[in-house]
Amino acid sequence: MNSLWLDINKNYPHFTNINQNTSTDVCIIGAGILGLTCAYYLTKLGYKVIVLERDKVGYKTTGHTTAKITSQHGLFYDYLVNSYSSKFAKDYLEVNEKAIENISNIINENSISCDFELQNNYVYATNDLQLSCVKKEVETVSSLGFNCEFVTKTGLPFDVLGAICFKNQAQFHPLKYIYGLCKFITAHGGQIYENSLVYDIKKENSNYITYISNSKEGLNCHVESPFVIMASHYPFLNIPGFYFTKMYQSNSYVIAVDTKKTLFNGMYITASDPIFSFRTANINGKKLLLFGGEEHKTGQSVPNTNYYLMLENEVKKYYPDSEVLYRWSANDCVSLDKLPYVGPYSNLLPNLYVGTGFKKWGMTSSNVAANIIVDSICKKENKYSYLFTSTRLKPLKNSNEMKNMLQDSVTSIFINKLKKSDLNLDSICNNSGGIIEVNNQKVGIYKDTDGTIYAVKPICTHLGCLLSWNDTDKTWDCPCHGSRYNFKGINIINPAIKNLETYYIE
Numbered sequence: 172m173n174s175l176w177l178d179i180n181k182n183y184p185h186f187t188n189i190n191q192n193t194s195t196d197v198c199i200i201g202a203g204i205l206g207l208t209c210a211y212y213l214t215k216l217g218y219k220v221i222v223l224e225r226d227k228v229g230y231k232t233t234g235h236t237t238a239k240i241t242s243q244h245g246l247f248y249d250y251l252v253n254s255y256s257s258k259f260a261k262d263y264l265e266v267n268e269k270a271i272e273n274i275s276n277i278i279n280e281n282s283i284s285c286d287f288e289l290q291n292n293y294v295y296a297t298n299d300l301q302l303s304c305v306k307k308e309v310e311t312v313s314s315l316g317f318n319c320e321f322v323t324k325t326g327l328p329f330d331v332l333g334a335i336c337f338k339n340q341a342q343f344h345p346l347k348y349i350y351g352l353c354k355f356i357t358a359h360g361g362q363i364y365e366n367s368l369v370y371d372i373k374k375e376n377s378n379y380i381t382y383i384s385n386s387k388e389g390l391n392c393h394v395e396s397p398f399v400i401m402a403s404h405y406p407f408l409n410i411p412g413f414y415f416t417k418m419y420q421s422n423s424y425v426i427a428v429d430t431k432k433t434l435f436n437g438m439y440i441t442a443s444d445p446i447f448s449f450r451t452a453n454i455n456g457k458k459l460l461l462f463g464g465e466e467h468k469t470g471q472s473v474p475n476t477n478y479y480l481m482l483e484n485e486v487k488k489y490y491p492d493s494e495v496l497y498r499w500s501a502n503d504c505v506s507l508d509k510l511p512y513v514g515p516y517s518n519l520l521p522n523l524y525v526g527t528g529f530k531k532w533g534m535t536s537s538n539v540a541a542n543i544i545v546d547s548i549c550k551k552e553n554k555y556s557y558l559f560t561s562t563r564l565k566p567l568k569n570s571n572e573m574k575n576m577l578q579d580s581v582t583s584i585f586i587n588k589l590k591k592s593d594l595n596l597d598s599i600c601n602n603s604g605g606i607i608e609v610n611n612q613k614v615g616i617y618k619d620t621d622g623t624i625y626a627v628k629p630i631c632t633h634l635g636c637l638l639s640w641n642d643t644d645k646t647w648d649c650p651c652h653g654s655r656y657n658f659k660g661i662n663i664i665n666p667a668i669k670n671l672e673t674y675y676i677e
């Protein structure tokens with residue numbers, strides 16, 4: 172599942188694990204793009220920061236993104252005007268445009284060499300329904316005073332009926348960018364620790380105590396600070412934030428392809444399902460196509476489906492001689508009203524912040540979120556913070572999404588646990604997995620290519636949902652909240668932080 176960004180990276184900065192109790196001004200949990208952007212701005216303002224990362228810097232969603240830096244989050248502005256107001260949509264657009272400029276400024280000020288290049292971004296239509304939505308979006312965006320364009324010619328290797336184009340958007344190498352942030356942070360007194368899993372946060376008087384278990388040495392220690400930022404992608408604390416009731420995760424798959432042909436300029440995405448995303452990346456002197464799509468709710472992959480193969484077949488329609496060089500997938504958090512949650516984690520825990528729900532548009536959203544959180548820590552007003560109020564209850568109005576989420580949870584916590592599995596040990600093929608019954612207990616089985624069996628208890632350690640097998644990535648995924656485990660039961664994706672129980676099968 173390693174992305175091309177992770178694979179080609181030879182200058183990875185290593186950080187030690189934290190191994191003693193300490194204190195700081197701001198403790199940041201998570202070294203993805205959000206945590207490190209917060210750390211960058213805070214360090215620049217003279218705050219002492221400690222960043223705690225359970226894995227390695229950038230190894231989770233940020234290391235598996237497609238890294239388009241754009242304020243065009245699919246066809247979104249007509250939705251915002253209809254669901255909120257023109258002012259709301261205008262502010263959303265303005266703050267995401269500012270984020271592109273902020274990222275560009277950070278890169279220039281710190282001479283970060285991260286393949287940043289300006290590109291046009293397009294949302295394109297290939298059928299009449301999509302075309303009418305694209306035209307409506309052009310009308311809406313223009314009415315907000317933003318200069319977008321309707322085009323019928325793009326650089327794509329197939330005809331489109333029309334597309335909405337935002338100029339002066341950008342793309343970059345996300346890891347090179349965040350390593351540039353790390354360099355600044357550590358050069359200015361900030362501390363970054365890897366292999367340092369936070370398992371609890373407790374309020375004591377006016378400070379927070381953040382508890383860490385050190386995965387390398389099995390030691391526990393803590394950081395004391397007046398401010399904590401939970402930049403852990405999906406918040407791993409359930410109560411009192413209750414984010415698990417208002418957010419789900421969605422998977423997408425990406426392939427990096429040598430097409431053996433001259434490639435286009437620009438970044439592209441389809442106007443509606445099925446979503447396909449195109450951009451290019453210059454890697455070792457070669458221009459590769461990054462092609463993404465096949466998204467589904469995490470934990471709800473179709474059995475016996477190879478999503479990478481489906482992407483490859485799609486690419487081969489346009490580039491028959493192409494060769495797939497990298498394959499990877501990742502998941503991002505989606506709130507029920509499609510807007511990120513940024514600000515206090517809960518009204519009951521002041522000075523504990525969260526930024527999540529970026530809906531696969533986290534390059535600009537993380538910059539927006541970092542500015543809102545940092546301004547709040549500095550007691551400075553941020554005129555855009557109202558767009559993303561983290562404690563809002565409005566998503567509950569979105570009854571369809573809410574119903575779907577509740578249904579998924581009830582099915583997986585209760586109903587599916589009572590259903591008998593059709594599989595048995597013999598019916599599971601090599602390099603595949605599934606759930607079987609042993610002594611009336613559910614057991615998750617994966618057989619590797621040699622037939623070696625790995626057996627786990629397929630119950631999510633977050634809130635007890637029955638896991639499902641993802642045959643493309645060979646992972647156990649939670650259909651309720653999107654936690655993921657590898658076939659050995661090791662937890663790799665939040666909100667769960669504990670591994671699965673494992674069994675020995677004779």
Ligand SMILES: Cc1cc2nc3c(=O)[nH]c(=O)nc-3n(C[C@H](O)[C@H](O)[C@H](O)COP(=O)(O)OP(=O)(O)OC[C@H]3O[C@@H](n4cnc5c(N)ncnc54)[C@H](O)[C@@H]3O)c2cc1C
Nearest residue numbers: 201203204205225232233236237238239369531532533534
């Ligand atoms: C396939 C795909 C393509 C995408 N493409 C785009 C795109 O083109 N443009 C765009 O704008 N956005 C895109 N996105 C979205 C974007 O990549 C994400 O929104 C963004 O990377 C999220 O960053 P983050 O810092 O919140 O999370 P992460 O990068 O996941 O960072 C969170 C970090 O917290 C750590 N952590 C978690 N729990 C703990 C704990 N308990 N203790 C210590 N550390 C912890 C994790 O290990 C992780 O490193 C895409 C997403 C996907 C899935």
